Each structure stands twice: as structure tokens, then as C-alpha cells.
Amino acid sequence: MRERPFGRLLVSLGAGILFLLRPAVGLDDSLIIKGKRVYTATRGIIEDGMILISGRKIVRVGKAFPAAPGVRVLQAESVIPGLVDMHSHAGVFSLPLVAETTDGNETTNPVTPELRALDSLNFSDPDLLAGLAGGVTTIVIRPGSANVIGGTSVAIKLKHAPPEELILKEPCDLKMTIEYNPVEFYGKKGRSPSTLMTVYHLARQAFIQAQEYGRAWEDYEKRKSAGEDVSPPRKELGKENLLLALRREIPVHVHVCTASEIMSAIRLAGEFNLRLTLAHVPYAYLILEELTSKPGIHFNVGPTTLITYYQDRLELKNVAAILAEAGLPVSFEADTVGRWQRNLLYFASVCVRYGMNPEEALKAVTIRAAEGVGLDRKIGSIEEGKDADLVLLNGEPFEMTTSVEAAVVDGRVEFQGEKREAFSTAIPDHPLPLVFPPDFGRPDGFAVKAGTIFTISGPPLANGIMLVKRGKISGIGRNLAVPKGWPVIDAQGYIVMPGLINPRSYLGLEANARMMRSLDEVSQPAVPEMEVKHAIDPQLPDFHYARQLGLTTAMVTPGNLNVIGGRGAVLKTAGDVIDRMIIKDRSVIVFGLGDPAKRQNSLPLTRMGIVSLLREKLQKALEYRGRKERARNPEDVAFDASAEALLAVLEGMTPVMVHCDRMDDIHTALRLADEFKLRMILAGGTEAYKVADEIRSRNIPVVLERVFRRTTRTDDGDYDPRNPAWLSRKGIRVAFKAEDGGIWTRPAVAWGGGDLLEIAALAVQHTMDPEDALRAITLDAAAIIGLDDRLGSLEIGKDADFLILGGHPLRVRALPQAVFIDGRLVYAKKKGEHTR
Amino acid sequence: MIGKKVLAGILLAVFLCLAAGIAEKKEAERVLALCGGRLITVSGPEYEAGILLIRGGKIAAVGKDIPLPDGVERIEISGCTVVPGFIDAFTNLGTVEIPSASQDFDETVSPLTPQLRIIDSINPANRFFSEARRSGVTAALCAPGDGNLLTGRSALIRLSGQTVDSMIIKFPAGLHGTLGEGPKMRYGQKGIYPFTRMAEIALLRQTFLDASQRADELKRRDKKATPAQKPKPGQESDQLVAIEPLPQDLKLDALIPALEGRVPVILAADRLDDILSALRLADEFQLRVILNHGVEAYKVADRLTQRNIPVLLGPLTDTGTRLEQLGFSRESALRLSQAGVLFAFQTGSYNRSATLRDQAGEAMAHGLPAADALKALTLSPARIFGVEDRMGSLEAGKSADVVVFEGHPLGRASKVRLVIIGGKIVEDMRGPGSPADKERDE
Known part of the structure; x- marks a missing residue:
């Protein structure tokens, strides 16, 4: 955003006057939040931290400090900044997702820079605020990706307030697509674009025309100020929005998928000197070297976070982890409509599960996303002076068992969850690849020495041994003797559980x-x-x-x-x-x-039609059985495959x-x-x-x-x-x-x-x-x-289908390190399999 | 031969005109007095057993103990109630009778049809005019049907007259548009822009922008042509000649009065976000907006009051089959009224004006006081359309558009007995033996 110094000055003057007019910070609009761990996102973690909120802002952050008595205090195990999703479609595709409420893709024209997502935003969408339950406090709502140029996006706060008060920033950026989606929508109907090259051409053409438009206006202004009596050019909303991007006042946010599409977006941004944020980027990891040499690009990853490409031979790659590790700015998106908005934190958890540094993951759902849409001075971290958008959790941020206890937006509690017992375990995490005995191969019998065996049929067995013979479990217990010559898998520190x-x-x-x-x-x-x-x-x-x-x-x-x-x-x-x-x-x-x-x-058009058909088929099957029973020779009754299949059910x-x-x-x-x-x-x-x-x-x-x-x-x-x-x-x-x-x-x-x-x-x-x-x-x-x-359980005589996990099965980083079916090793995780 | 026929025709026409003129004059001098009934003036006090004096098509006096001039036609209506004629605030009246035979209210070929004028579609002989009158409706806003982004321009008309021109109270009463499902389902489904709400707004904004630039350009050229700009003696006058008129553009021209604030923009919007748009x-x-339908208007009632935006509310008896009407509340009239929003009831159709009274009844059944309901049928619509100096209440000087009810005027079972428009009895339903019947028999 280009600075508007006077505007900013006026705003701060206004705020100052309001501040003076207000009675001394009242207890009513103050709030204290205490967290055993406060994750600030920008300044590390504060143990036994405390946050003082006054009005809409955070006024103090630190270790426990004295505060005026009578101020309401909220306490939680963990406190993190309000989550920011910079790529959402909530409200523009509103429930119940029929044509009447589908307002996110203007599929009548592939180039529509004149559109504003704001104008399609259904503030009455029952799920517009659904993100709050998952700790999401700001979402950037965008047009979909059917169009090469889709329109501008709008940032809103998720809170219970009149619609106008939700709007945080408009326009945030210009949504574009350089991928096959427009081909899907237009090309398949015989319209342009029907190839990726046309997609690119349409985008380029639009910017060239906008440049011409900009020059025409400059020329007009020049002649007018020289006293000439001239008619102005036609004012065009779409080109005005393109000019915002050309003047770098807003970035373009480009939906891309493959590495070559990423390069196309970069080429376009280069030609027109655009600020660039890239959306989805599943295959960005394939051209890491190229990308690290091009600073200033933002990578908004998701919702697909683990991916393989043809060359990867079945290895899942953690795109976000790889990009963040290389020092590139990464944020996450849930890319959703409806209730699923709440799963943003879950996406981050998945990336942590597959090896992403939790600190980077937290940034990706907070400060990085705020940076992506130029809101990082206002939101995205727990810092003095920022909006009081905070999330209270009952456990560690990326554990999938952790739940959101409360979400505070602009200093007010906007979501209050039920009080839930946090899941905890004494079993330590051990997310390391398992080392197998040399030449493990396919032994006839072998033993597994485990940290803990979750038999499921009985209580967990600490330091147990499991014996596997010819695909079946032949022994399970604490002090079992391992038959001579059997290889032993040393999985102490690991967990064994049924497949x-x-x-x-x-x-x-x-x-x-x-x-x-x-x-x-x-x-x-x-x-x-x-x-x-x-x-x-x-x-x-x-x-x-x-x-x-x-x-x-x-x-x-x-x-x-x-x-x-x-x-x-x-x-x-x-x-x-x-x-x-x-x-x-x-x-x-x-x-x-x-x-x-x-x-x-055709039948069934209705629910009653469905049931009539079901009853008819079942009764016909009974009739068929009757015919067969009555027939002197059952083979005289013509074989009815459908009735035969249903008889198995009826009997x-x-x-x-x-x-x-x-x-x-x-x-x-x-x-x-x-x-x-x-x-x-x-x-x-x-x-x-x-x-x-x-x-x-x-x-x-x-x-x-x-x-x-x-x-x-x-x-x-x-x-x-x-x-x-x-x-x-x-x-x-x-x-x-x-x-x-x-x-x-x-x-x-x-x-x-x-x-x-x-x-x-x-x-x-x-x-x-x-x-x-x-x-x-x-x-x-x-x-x-x-x-x-x-x-289903680990008991003697049952199939030897089991997993060796790097921690308690419910812990986020406890992935299967090894998987056995009928006593045969069918998968063993390699070191750095997902992050390299 | 032909000449003679033509001449005879002309003579006949002249005679008819004269006769009509005399009749008109007679009508203008006619003095009527409705005596003994209860008068609900809407704008002022109520009178039990009062007198309403009508002269020259206007209300001459309202009250008790009014001296009756000589030659007055006295109509005894004791036991009855007199109210201002009802105004249906949004209809397509006069444009359709049998839809499959002919419809003249909806030009479904382009999302932008602001150039259309409803007066070019109204058929004064349409049977729904009398149906409406017989239920106490004496005036209506007559507009093109909803569905296009900009549908055209409406007229406020009185429901009596042989020609459209004689019916018009105000034209253009408003420039109409539809937001939300209408245009996107109509055009987007066919692959025509707009398919989304954001495109609807973009198209509207671009169109108003174009009109505003056109208005500026017209002004600029106009200024150029004013004497002040004319070349001084001795100077070449080429410049003047060079001013080419702008090519005609009926569509944009229709928008300019709205941009100048002379004509309100009446926008149909139901869902909250469409209203916010x-x-x-x-x-x-800087448009003077009037909300039409406004299913969720009650949700932003305070803001409508602050910004002086009126609502043409309804139809309340139709909870709607469209998705955008899910937020429908039977209490919406009450909520608007409590917040101080200026609103009027409407039936929104070509054939259901006769149910206008039911709209008020529905609102009353859900808490709206009767006085407020009556206002929303009379004075409020007159205010909304800027004709409250001429109609909407029983006040001296206003057009004598009145209805005589037997029973409470908002009662479902009450009977309309007399309907007077512009001082003329247009419906007389006082039953056999009533003066009008006798007149007819004679």
C-alpha cells in the first residue's frame, strides 16, 4: 500500500482526540490474558506470560506484571495470535452453495478486474464466522479462480458486529489465475481460453491495455492542467484496479499450481513490475533454487500441503516446510467456504506432523499471512500496539488434540468454547526413522522390542516384546524369550500398535x-x-x-x-x-x-422414490426365493443376479x-x-x-x-x-x-x-x-x-498387521515409521523423506 | 366522399371534446359532502360523525360543524369510516392481464434497460385497476418488473382515468433496479454477465460512472456553447461550429436525473448484503435510494433511519420462495416502525393490489399499531414519492382521493362502500337502492 501520510495523520489525530475524550481506561474495556506459554510469533515464547488489553489494542505484553485489580482475567495453557487466513472464499460462496448463493466466480468473462469480492460477500452466511471456533480471527475473502483476472479481495475480522465494522481492508490485492481453472470453465465450453498459453496472453493483454489507459489519463490530466479544453477518457473500473496493481499499491495474488505456472506468474510480474503473492504453490519445492534467487515473492501454501510430483516416486513433500527452510516467506490458507474455515490451524499441524519447524508454522498462520496482504502493522503477532486478536488454547498449539478455548477479536471475547480436558501423555515424542537390523529382509519369524505396545484389547504394555511368526502374532508380553536366530527390531522409545x-x-x-x-x-x-x-x-x-x-x-x-x-x-x-x-x-x-x-x-427423484425402489427390490428378492422354493427343480427358475445378491442380505x-x-x-x-x-x-x-x-x-x-x-x-x-x-x-x-x-x-x-x-x-x-x-x-x-x-488388536494368533510410531498415536509428530502387514514390512520412513 | 366522412368525424370529435369539457367543468364545480361518518385523517385528529367536504376534485374542509354550501350533494355515511385512498407503493399494474397472452412489464433481454418507461406499457382498461380500486386502492407506483439490473422508470398513477396521461401523478417517480438473485439467475445462468453479485455491482457502478461522465461532458459542451464562451467580434467562430452533439444514448440519459438527485433510485434488495451494496x-x-422489498431491511433499520432511506416493504403475505428471502420476518414492519424508518406497503405484482390491505393486516397481526399500518398505506408512500402536499391524508387542499369503509378500514371483513378519486365517485358499492344505483337505473 502506498503511504498516505496525511490520511494516517488525520486518523491518528482522530484517534488521539477520541482517546482524550474517553474516560481513563475503564475496567470495562480492559482484559488481561495469562498464558503458561505466550507464543508471540515475532518475539518468541514467553513462559508465564501476560497480556493487557485496553479497548481494541494490546497495550502491554510480558512476564506476569502487576495490573489494576478488578480487571477481567482469562487464563489458558497457550496463547497465540489470532490466526490470519489470506485466502478464503467464505461468504462469496455462501451456504447452501446453490446457484443463488454462488457469487465468487463470474464465469461469463475470463477477465474481470472490475469486480470486488466485497460486493458478493453474504454477511448473513451462517458460517461466515465459523473460523472463530478454530481460532481464525481475520480472513481475506477473494473471488474464485475461474477467471484469469478475478477481481479484488477484502479482509474482514471475524466478530459479532455490524457488517461495516468487520471490513478491515479493501482492496487487499487483485486475484488472478495462471493455471488450468479458466480452461476448465471456458475452454471446455469451446470458449477462450482453452489453453494455458491463452490464459497467460489474456493476463498480459489486460495489463498492456491498463498501461495504455493510464497513459491516456496522464495525457488528459497534463492537457487539462495546461488549460486545454479536453474531454476526459472513459473511466473504467476494471482498469482502475489494474492500475492499482501496476502502481504497486496492491499486489497481485496469483493462483498457480505447477512449477512452470509459478514461473509464468513471475514472468508476468517481472514484465509489469507487479508485487507478487502466489497462491497454492504445491509444486514450488521443485524449483527451490530458482525461487530463492527471486526475493519479494510471498508463498501462500494450501490447502494441499503434502504433495508428490511425477519425479518424486511416491514420496510426499511438505511444500511449506521446504520453502520456509529455504528462508522464503510462507503462509497457509484453508481456501474454504463454510465451516471448514476453522481448520486453518489443523493445516499448520499437518505441516508440523510432516517435519515443519513449529515456529515457522505459527508464523505461517499469523504474521506471514498478515504481511502477504499488508496488514502486518495491525495484526499477526502479540505485540504492544497491535489489535487485540488472541487465541486461547488448552494445550500445545499444533497438537491435534488441542482445542480452542476462546478467541478474542479487537479486545472482545468473540468465541468461547467449552472447557475441555487437554489430552496429555507421559510417553515422549520420538519422531526419528527406525533403524532395522541389517539384512532384515523377510524373516520367517522376528521380534519387536517396543517402548510401549498398544494392544487395544488390553492396557498399554510398557517395554513389551512382540513375536511374529509366519505373518501371525505368536507372542506378546514383557519378558518373552526371543527364539534363536530371529532378528529383533529395536523399537524402544517407539510405540507399537495394530494396523x-x-x-x-x-x-x-x-x-x-x-x-x-x-x-x-x-x-x-x-x-x-x-x-x-x-x-x-x-x-x-x-x-x-x-x-x-x-x-x-x-x-x-x-x-x-x-x-x-x-x-x-x-x-x-x-x-x-x-x-x-x-x-x-x-x-x-x-x-x-x-x-x-x-x-x-427418472425414478428416484425423491426420497420416497428411493425407499419405494429399495422395498420393491427387496420384496422381489423374497418373491424369487419363494419361486425357487416352490419350483420342483430350482434350476428351472431363471437366475436373477440382483435377487441373489439381495437374498444374502435378507438372510x-x-x-x-x-x-x-x-x-x-x-x-x-x-x-x-x-x-x-x-x-x-x-x-x-x-x-x-x-x-x-x-x-x-x-x-x-x-x-x-x-x-x-x-x-x-x-x-x-x-x-x-x-x-x-x-x-x-x-x-x-x-x-x-x-x-x-x-x-x-x-x-x-x-x-x-x-x-x-x-x-x-x-x-x-x-x-x-x-x-x-x-x-x-x-x-x-x-x-x-x-x-x-x-x-484390530495385538493378540496371539491375530494377523501381524502393526505400526511402529514415533510417539503416542494421538501426538502430532507420531507418524508411522514402519508399517507391517501379515508380518511383512510394507513401508519404512526415510530420513527427511518429506522435507527434502 | 372521403372528405365528408372525415369532416363528420372531426365534427363528432369536436363535439365529444366539448361535451367532455362540459362534463369536466360540471365535475369540477361539483360539491360533495360525506356526512356523519368517522373521519380518520391520518395527518391530524379523528372526527366522529364528521363532515368531509369536496369541491372541484379537492378536499375543501374536514371536521365537525362545517357549514354546507348551497347545492351540495349530501351523502349520508353514518356508521362508516372515511380514510385517505390507499397507495400501493410498488406494482406492475396495468401491464398484464393474462400473462400467457401478453405481458408488458418485463424486458428480459438485457440486464440494463433504464431507458424503458412504464407509461408506455400501461393499459388504462386493464381490469386489475378496478379490482384494486374496489379494495380501496386509489393510487399506485407502477413500475417495470424486477429482474434486470436496471429495469426502467416508474410512474405514480391514480387508478382512474381513460388515458395514461390523465392517470399520471408523477413521472418519472423513480429509476428502478434489482440487486441479488434476480439478474444473476436471469442472465448469469445463460452465461451472460452478471453471474455474481459482485458483477452486478460492478456493472451498476460502471454504468453510473458512464452516465456521470456523460453528464459532465454534456455540461462541458453546453458551457462551451454559452454566450460567454462565444468568440468575441473579430475572432473566428470555428470553435462553435466544431461542437458536435454527443451521440444519443437513451440508457445513460435516463440515469442523469438520478445522478442529479432529481429522481430517486428504487433498488430491490432483500438480503442484508444486497441492501448494504x-x-x-x-x-x-450520491443517489437518493429507496429500498424496494427489503426482506432483511429490519436488520439495518437504524442505519436506514440515520440516512433517511425509505423502504417499500413487502409483500408481507408472501414469505417468498427465493433463497434470498430466507431472512423474512413477519415483524419486519414493526421493527422498521420502531426504528423510525419511513416505509410503505406494497404488493409487488400486476394483479394483487387488491390485497394491499392484507399487507397492513399481516403487519398488525405481528405487532404494528393500526395507526402506523394505516400511515404506511397512505401518508408514508405519499411522502416517499414526494407528493405529500397533494395526497396521503384527509386535509383541505389535497386531492379528494378517499375511501368509505363499513367497518374498520383495516379489517379483513370490512366492506368498501365508496371510492372517490379526484372528487369523482369511481366505485359505489352501497348496494341496491344506493343513489348511484338509482342513477344507473335511470
């Missing part, structure tokens, strides 16, 4: 070599006869990522777009041949209730997994379970907590989906992150679906939500009992898929 |  079980997975069905998917046979609404095993591709990298995340077993099922989607199978995640990986075939049939299963112009051999989120859909599922006496597993279950008693009384387990993820569909209803805690406290068996990610989020780490350990930690943050959470991702998941006799 | 627009271009 994680994903009870509902799409592993191997999506994004195959032809970028095709085999999830839903949507040509018909009910296809019980279909089987996933004929479509799974075990060579997909997704299997590698699943193993790396500690997922050793998955029940792969069809998706939710059909009323009856077909049959699933349980498989181990290691192997080359699907027939050998499957350990339980035809393990489940998937039913879909609710909106996803509806059709546009109780195969459970049904019913996907439903809304309360009324869950009730519908229960009605069906009662009518047809079905063995049922609920999947989805967003509003299950509202129906907990009914679910419990029927002994139906729930596989929760997208628990801490994007929640923007209308089907999501009353989402509450405490859903798993409430259900498990009711005695309902709960497990979690590990997400498989989308095109942008493959591999399904971080944004993709594929990490069950993370999900368990987040569930604990939201009051789930730690033991219940760990059981949910192991033994309870095994029980739900009907395999708790051989999976 | 309207306020920002008002600030940027």
Missing part, C-alpha cells in the same frame, strides 16, 4: 491409469449384483499412500450415487494381485439414501451399509432395518447423534464420514465435530472412513483426510475418550467389517 |  482399518474405502477404484473411476454404476439406480473386486487396481499409488498412513486393511465399497450400489470386499492394502489381497469377499452391500442417490429425470449373511447423513434419512434406514430384519451398518452419519438412542437400541454401528472435512453439502445438516464422542459415549460402535481424496487432494493426506490417526486425534480434541478413539480406528472397525477375530 | 452505491454516486 489401522478403514471400514469404508474407495481404494483402487478412483483415478486409475486412465484417470477413470469405477465407483458408481449410475446407468441404473439399483445394482446389487455389482462387485468392486472386478474394478480395483492394486498398482495405483493410492495403495502406497494408504500403507504409508498405516492403513493395513480396507473394506472397499461402491459409492453413494446409487440406491443400491453393489458389493464390497475387505482387503489387505499390500499386494499385487487383488484375488490374493481380499480377505473377505462380498462383505457388504451398499445402500444410498438421501440426495446423492437421486436422479434428475443375514451379508450386512448392508446404508449411507445417510440427515436425521430423517437415518430414521428411514432404521425403518428398513426393522421391516426387513437387516444387519445394518450406518455410513456417513452426520446427524447420527440426534438419533443415538434408536441406533443404540438396534445395536447398529456407525462409520462416520468426512468428520473433520468439508461440510458444505445440504445433506450435511447439523454437523457437529462432537458427533463421534457423543455416539461412542452412548455405547454405539463407531469407526471412521479414511477419505480417499479428490483429484486435487491425491494422495489423501492432509486436505484429503485419509489419515485415521489424525481423525482420532481430532475426535479426542472434540471430547472423544482417547481409548475409544484408538479402538475406533482398529478393533471397532474390525468388528464392523466382521473380522475382529483376526484383526 | 445499495447503500454503498448511494454513497458513491
Whole structure:
């Protein structure tokens, strides 16, 4: 921003007068915040720190100091600056995300610099302030990336105040895209741009025209001041905004993805002398040397924080960590609409989990983001004179079990969370790669000496030994003798726990070599006869990522777009041949209730249509059985694959997994379970907590989906992150679906939500009992898929599927250092795998 | 032959005009007295068993014990109540009867149609005029339909007359626009700018900017042509000749009176942020903004009062099917009234003016006092449209637009007995045996 000295002077004079007029700092607008640890972001950590707030500002920061009595005091384990997300779409794509409320992408014209996100901002969006619950206090709201030039962005404070008072800065910058998004929106409809080169050309052309426009105005002003009687050029809003960028008053914020797009943005900024902040930058780490030689560029990373490129051979790279390590300014973005805004801190945690320096991670969600939009003099750190935007936490900032107790914005408590017990453990973190015995290979039998063994079926076993023989656990205990000649893995200081079980997975069905998917046979609404095993591709990298995340077993099922989607199978995640990986075939049939299963112009268009179809199919199957029973020769009855598949369900051999989120859909599922006496597993279950008693009384387990993820569909209803805690406290068996990610989020780490350990930690943050959470991702998941006799816990005779972790499973840095399936090592983390 | 016919025609026309003129004159001299009824003046006191004297189309006197001049036509209305005629603050009246046959209120081909004038679409023979009158509505703001970003210009009309010109009270009454879902769903869905709210605002701002530059340029050229700028004797006068007129631009020309503050800009906005956008627009271009519909206006009532922005509220009997109307509150009239916002009720359609009274009833059912509700049907809309010196209350000197009710004027079951517009009885529903009936029978 160009300095406006007089403006600033007037403002400070005004403020001064107001200050004088105000009665001596009243107790009512003062607030003291004490933290066992105060993370200032710019000046290190203050142990037993104290912050005095007066009005909207921080007036004093330090070690405990004397303060006037009677001032309200808030206390917390940790205090951090209010989080800043410089890349959000909250309010411009407002809930319920239908055309009427989609105001972020002006998809009628690829070059729209005249637009202001402010004019699309729905201040009544029910989730506009959702970030507060996650400690986010400032967000920069932008147009989407459909356009090459999208418009200007606006910064708002998240607080309960009249809309005008939320606005902090407008314009912050000019949003642009040099990536394939415009091609997606225009090119695919036969319009320009349909290539990346046109994307660049349109951007360049716009700036050249703006330069000409600027010259025309300069010329006019010159002639006018010389006394000439001339007509002014046409005033154009779009070009005025481009001029702001050309004059370096605001930066351009460019959405980029690949390294070559990053270079294009830099080329453009170079030609027109623009200030540059780059958004997303997943592949920036590939050209680190080039980037470090170009100072002044800001890197706004996210929401994809871990990434691989073709050359990386399945190694996940922690982009933010790598850039920050190289000394480049890095901030994080949640890039969200709706409630997900609250997960900004979680993104930082993921980066810390994969090796980022926590100090840099904290800066990335505070001061660096403020710098990115020129607000660093006002917000982004705990310093005297800055806005009193603070977040109180009940534990360490980047632990996923830590929850936000309160958020203070402009000196007022804008969010007050429930008081929660912080999770703590005596087990120290040990995030180091495991050293294997030399020539470990594939021994017939071996032993693991662990710091602690979480058997799940029993209490944790400190300094335990586990024996593995031919893929099974042959011994577990404290003082076991290791058979002679067996190699011993020295994992003292590490944790051993059972392999994680994903009870509902799409592993191997999506994004195959032809970028095709085999999830839903949507040509018909009910296809019980279909089987996933004929479509799974075990060579997909997704299997590698699943193993790396500690997922050793998955029940792969069809998706939710059909009323009856077909049959699933349980498989181990290691192997080359699907027939050998499957350990339980035809393990489940998937039913879909609710909106996803509806059709546009054939039955079912409605929920009642869905249920009529389901009942019809089930009754037809019963009829078919009757015909077969009555027939003199059952083979005379024509084979009906659909009815055969459903008979397995009706006879109780195969459970049904019913996907439903809304309360009324869950009730519908229960009605069906009662009518047809079905063995049922609920999947989805967003509003299950509202129906907990009914679910419990029927002994139906729930596989929760997208628990801490994007929640923007209308089907999501009353989402509450405490859903798993409430259900498990009711005695309902709960497990979690590990997400498989989308095109942008493959591999399904971080944004993709594929990490069950993370999900368990987040569930604990939201009051789930730690033991219940760990059981949910192991033994309870095994029980739900009907395999708790051989999976889910570390007991003699069970499959030797286990993980060796660098700390307590719920700790943020406790990644699987080694993963075993059937006693075979399937993944071992390398030193610096993610940060180099 | 033809000449004779033409001549006969001309003669007939002249005769008719004269006859009409005489009738008009007779009407102008007609003195009516409504006697014995309760008079609710809205602007002043109420009179039980009062007298309302009408002369020459205007209210001559209101009160008790008013001496009646000779030749007065005395209409006994004891037991009835007299109120100022209702004004429907936003309608598309007179432009549609059977939508599938013909509609003349919505030009759905371009988001910017400020050049349109509603008076070119009004058909005085439209049956909904009499339907409205028979429910006590005597005037209405008649405007193009919502949906374009700028829809055109409206007229305040009285609901009686053979020609549009004779109906017009004020034109242009306002320059109309729509924010929010209307334009983006209409055009954006077809791939035409605007698809987003931000584009709606950008397009509006650019258009007002263009109009403002055009106004400046017109002034500049005008100044150039004034005598002061004219060349002195002896000087070449080439300069004058060189002034080319600006090419015509009906669209931008329609905006200039609004930019100069002579015509209000009436913006349909429901969602809070759309209302805030309207306020920002008002600030940027110094526009006199009137909010139309204003579902969430109650949320910013204090700011509307501060900035003197009135609201054409409603329709309250239609909770809305559009997403942007989710913030609908049945108490919105009460809240606006409590905050001191000037507001009027409207029915917002081509055919539902007859339900105008229900709007007030709905607001009263949710707390709005009857006196405030009545005001929002009469004096407030007159104020909003700048005609409170001519109508909106029972005061001497104002147009004699009055309605006689049997029962409370806002009661759902009350009956309209007489409707007088400009001193003329336009609806007489006093039943068989009433003077009007007799007249008709004769």
C-alpha cells in the first residue's frame, strides 16, 4: 500500500482526540490474558506470560506484571495470535452453495478486474464466522479462480458486529489465475481460453491495455492542467484496479499450481513490475533454487500441503516446510467456504506432523499471512500496539488434540468454547526413522522390542516384546524369550500398535491409469449384483499412500450415487494381485439414501422414490426365493443376479451399509432395518447423534464420514465435530472412513483426510475418550467389517498387521515409521523423506 | 366522399371534446359532502360523525360543524369510516392481464434497460385497476418488473382515468433496479454477465460512472456553447461550429436525473448484503435510494433511519420462495416502525393490489399499531414519492382521493362502500337502492 501520510495523520489525530475524550481506561474495556506459554510469533515464547488489553489494542505484553485489580482475567495453557487466513472464499460462496448463493466466480468473462469480492460477500452466511471456533480471527475473502483476472479481495475480522465494522481492508490485492481453472470453465465450453498459453496472453493483454489507459489519463490530466479544453477518457473500473496493481499499491495474488505456472506468474510480474503473492504453490519445492534467487515473492501454501510430483516416486513433500527452510516467506490458507474455515490451524499441524519447524508454522498462520496482504502493522503477532486478536488454547498449539478455548477479536471475547480436558501423555515424542537390523529382509519369524505396545484389547504394555511368526502374532508380553536366530527390531522409545482399518474405502477404484473411476454404476439406480473386486487396481499409488498412513486393511465399497450400489470386499492394502489381497469377499452391500442417490429425470427423484425402489427390490428378492422354493427343480427358475445378491442380505449373511447423513434419512434406514430384519451398518452419519438412542437400541454401528472435512453439502445438516464422542459415549460402535481424496487432494493426506490417526486425534480434541478413539480406528472397525477375530488388536494368533510410531498415536509428530502387514514390512520412513 | 366522412368525424370529435369539457367543468364545480361518518385523517385528529367536504376534485374542509354550501350533494355515511385512498407503493399494474397472452412489464433481454418507461406499457382498461380500486386502492407506483439490473422508470398513477396521461401523478417517480438473485439467475445462468453479485455491482457502478461522465461532458459542451464562451467580434467562430452533439444514448440519459438527485433510485434488495451494496452505491454516486422489498431491511433499520432511506416493504403475505428471502420476518414492519424508518406497503405484482390491505393486516397481526399500518398505506408512500402536499391524508387542499369503509378500514371483513378519486365517485358499492344505483337505473 502506498503511504498516505496525511490520511494516517488525520486518523491518528482522530484517534488521539477520541482517546482524550474517553474516560481513563475503564475496567470495562480492559482484559488481561495469562498464558503458561505466550507464543508471540515475532518475539518468541514467553513462559508465564501476560497480556493487557485496553479497548481494541494490546497495550502491554510480558512476564506476569502487576495490573489494576478488578480487571477481567482469562487464563489458558497457550496463547497465540489470532490466526490470519489470506485466502478464503467464505461468504462469496455462501451456504447452501446453490446457484443463488454462488457469487465468487463470474464465469461469463475470463477477465474481470472490475469486480470486488466485497460486493458478493453474504454477511448473513451462517458460517461466515465459523473460523472463530478454530481460532481464525481475520480472513481475506477473494473471488474464485475461474477467471484469469478475478477481481479484488477484502479482509474482514471475524466478530459479532455490524457488517461495516468487520471490513478491515479493501482492496487487499487483485486475484488472478495462471493455471488450468479458466480452461476448465471456458475452454471446455469451446470458449477462450482453452489453453494455458491463452490464459497467460489474456493476463498480459489486460495489463498492456491498463498501461495504455493510464497513459491516456496522464495525457488528459497534463492537457487539462495546461488549460486545454479536453474531454476526459472513459473511466473504467476494471482498469482502475489494474492500475492499482501496476502502481504497486496492491499486489497481485496469483493462483498457480505447477512449477512452470509459478514461473509464468513471475514472468508476468517481472514484465509489469507487479508485487507478487502466489497462491497454492504445491509444486514450488521443485524449483527451490530458482525461487530463492527471486526475493519479494510471498508463498501462500494450501490447502494441499503434502504433495508428490511425477519425479518424486511416491514420496510426499511438505511444500511449506521446504520453502520456509529455504528462508522464503510462507503462509497457509484453508481456501474454504463454510465451516471448514476453522481448520486453518489443523493445516499448520499437518505441516508440523510432516517435519515443519513449529515456529515457522505459527508464523505461517499469523504474521506471514498478515504481511502477504499488508496488514502486518495491525495484526499477526502479540505485540504492544497491535489489535487485540488472541487465541486461547488448552494445550500445545499444533497438537491435534488441542482445542480452542476462546478467541478474542479487537479486545472482545468473540468465541468461547467449552472447557475441555487437554489430552496429555507421559510417553515422549520420538519422531526419528527406525533403524532395522541389517539384512532384515523377510524373516520367517522376528521380534519387536517396543517402548510401549498398544494392544487395544488390553492396557498399554510398557517395554513389551512382540513375536511374529509366519505373518501371525505368536507372542506378546514383557519378558518373552526371543527364539534363536530371529532378528529383533529395536523399537524402544517407539510405540507399537495394530494396523489401522478403514471400514469404508474407495481404494483402487478412483483415478486409475486412465484417470477413470469405477465407483458408481449410475446407468441404473439399483445394482446389487455389482462387485468392486472386478474394478480395483492394486498398482495405483493410492495403495502406497494408504500403507504409508498405516492403513493395513480396507473394506472397499461402491459409492453413494446409487440406491443400491453393489458389493464390497475387505482387503489387505499390500499386494499385487487383488484375488490374493481380499480377505473377505462380498462383505457388504451398499445402500444410498438421501440426495446423492437421486436422479434428475427418472425414478428416484425423491426420497420416497428411493425407499419405494429399495422395498420393491427387496420384496422381489423374497418373491424369487419363494419361486425357487416352490419350483420342483430350482434350476428351472431363471437366475436373477440382483435377487441373489439381495437374498444374502435378507438372510443375514451379508450386512448392508446404508449411507445417510440427515436425521430423517437415518430414521428411514432404521425403518428398513426393522421391516426387513437387516444387519445394518450406518455410513456417513452426520446427524447420527440426534438419533443415538434408536441406533443404540438396534445395536447398529456407525462409520462416520468426512468428520473433520468439508461440510458444505445440504445433506450435511447439523454437523457437529462432537458427533463421534457423543455416539461412542452412548455405547454405539463407531469407526471412521479414511477419505480417499479428490483429484486435487491425491494422495489423501492432509486436505484429503485419509489419515485415521489424525481423525482420532481430532475426535479426542472434540471430547472423544482417547481409548475409544484408538479402538475406533482398529478393533471397532474390525468388528464392523466382521473380522475382529483376526484383526484390530495385538493378540496371539491375530494377523501381524502393526505400526511402529514415533510417539503416542494421538501426538502430532507420531507418524508411522514402519508399517507391517501379515508380518511383512510394507513401508519404512526415510530420513527427511518429506522435507527434502 | 372521403372528405365528408372525415369532416363528420372531426365534427363528432369536436363535439365529444366539448361535451367532455362540459362534463369536466360540471365535475369540477361539483360539491360533495360525506356526512356523519368517522373521519380518520391520518395527518391530524379523528372526527366522529364528521363532515368531509369536496369541491372541484379537492378536499375543501374536514371536521365537525362545517357549514354546507348551497347545492351540495349530501351523502349520508353514518356508521362508516372515511380514510385517505390507499397507495400501493410498488406494482406492475396495468401491464398484464393474462400473462400467457401478453405481458408488458418485463424486458428480459438485457440486464440494463433504464431507458424503458412504464407509461408506455400501461393499459388504462386493464381490469386489475378496478379490482384494486374496489379494495380501496386509489393510487399506485407502477413500475417495470424486477429482474434486470436496471429495469426502467416508474410512474405514480391514480387508478382512474381513460388515458395514461390523465392517470399520471408523477413521472418519472423513480429509476428502478434489482440487486441479488434476480439478474444473476436471469442472465448469469445463460452465461451472460452478471453471474455474481459482485458483477452486478460492478456493472451498476460502471454504468453510473458512464452516465456521470456523460453528464459532465454534456455540461462541458453546453458551457462551451454559452454566450460567454462565444468568440468575441473579430475572432473566428470555428470553435462553435466544431461542437458536435454527443451521440444519443437513451440508457445513460435516463440515469442523469438520478445522478442529479432529481429522481430517486428504487433498488430491490432483500438480503442484508444486497441492501448494504445499495447503500454503498448511494454513497458513491450520491443517489437518493429507496429500498424496494427489503426482506432483511429490519436488520439495518437504524442505519436506514440515520440516512433517511425509505423502504417499500413487502409483500408481507408472501414469505417468498427465493433463497434470498430466507431472512423474512413477519415483524419486519414493526421493527422498521420502531426504528423510525419511513416505509410503505406494497404488493409487488400486476394483479394483487387488491390485497394491499392484507399487507397492513399481516403487519398488525405481528405487532404494528393500526395507526402506523394505516400511515404506511397512505401518508408514508405519499411522502416517499414526494407528493405529500397533494395526497396521503384527509386535509383541505389535497386531492379528494378517499375511501368509505363499513367497518374498520383495516379489517379483513370490512366492506368498501365508496371510492372517490379526484372528487369523482369511481366505485359505489352501497348496494341496491344506493343513489348511484338509482342513477344507473335511470
